[in-house]
Amino acid sequence: FLFRLFPLREHGMNWRARPLTCQEIQAFKKSKEVMDRFLRAYKLMLGFYGISLVNEETGELERAENWRERFENLNRFSHNNLRITRILKCLGEMGYEDYQVHLVKFFLTETLVEETLPNVKRSALDYFLFTVRSKEKRRELIHYAWQHFKPQSSFVWGPRDKLQKYR
Numbered sequence: 001f002l003f004r005l006f007p008l009r010e011h012g013m014n015w016r017a018r019p020l021t022c023q024e025i026q027a028f029k030k031s032k033e034v035m036d037r038f039l040r041a042y043k044l045m046l047g048f049y050g051i052s053l054v055n056e057e058t059g060e061l062e063r064a065e066n067w068r069e070r071f072e073n074l075n076r077f078s079h080n081n082l083r084i085t086r087i088l089k090c091l092g093e094m095g096y097e098d099y100q101v102h103l104v105k106f107f108l109t110e111t112l113v114e115e116t117l118p119n120v121k122r123s124a125l126d127y128f129l130f131t132v133r134s135k136e137k138r139r140e141l142i143h144y145a146w147q148h149f150k151p152q153s154s155f156v157w158g159p160r161d162k163l164q165k166y167r
Contacts, residue, residue, distance in 0.1 A: 005041040006090035013082065025093055038094055045087060049074060051106065059099035061106045071116050081123035088131035101137045104128045108141065112148035125157055139166065 007020045028034045043053050046061070050070025054060050064070070074080050084107070091100045107128055111121040125145060132138040139158075146163045149155045155163070 005038075005045075006087050008086065008089050008093060010089075012086060020093070029095055035094070042087065042091070042096075042099070045083070049080070049084070051103075059096065059102040061102050071110070074117055075119040078119065078123070081120060081127070085123070085127045085131060088128055092131060092133045097133050097137070100132050101134070101141065104132055104141055105144065108145050108148070112145060112150075129157065 004017075007017070007024075009020045009022070009025070011017070011019055028038070039056070046053055047064060047066075048070065050064045050067035050073075051061050052064040054062050084103075088100050088103060091097070091103070104124070107117065107120060107124040110117045111124050117124075129138065129141055129145065132141060142158045143163055143166045146152065146155045146158060
């Protein structure tokens with residue numbers, strides 16, 4: 001199901017799912033119908049995770065009304081983290097790099113600042129962060145994570161000297 005909604009150019013957990021080709025990705029991007037369906041699938045999955053897309057232009061997100069029960073599910077079942085990583089990678093493939101940034105920052109905020117998703121924290125730091133295609137945006141997110149990580153001295157996702165100088 002998920003591999004059909006969020007296809008990638010790499011094999012995932014389902015080895016029967018054929019990886020996308022670059023030509024297929026380009027064809028998808030040119031089809032308004034395909035891209036509309038992709039966006040609907042993204043919103044559907046966000047809703048499942050207790051998140052709402054509030055701005056389709058920017059990718060800005062917020063907690064959905066059902067966030068408490070859905071976050072409980074996210075904390076309880078770690079297999080969701082693999083799905084979120086897949087969605088993030090697919091967002092990048094389909095040209096939604098800004099959406100990637102917003103989704104990663106959402107999870108960093110919920111894990112490190114709000115502390116509502118403690119069992120998602122490792123995946124957010126180890127995997128979600130590194131799906132972001134833009135090196136500049138990825139650096140900004142790593143710096144954001146470092147600023148909010150406790151204890152800061154245990155942060156291992158970037159060199160401390162560069163994080164302290166980052167502007």
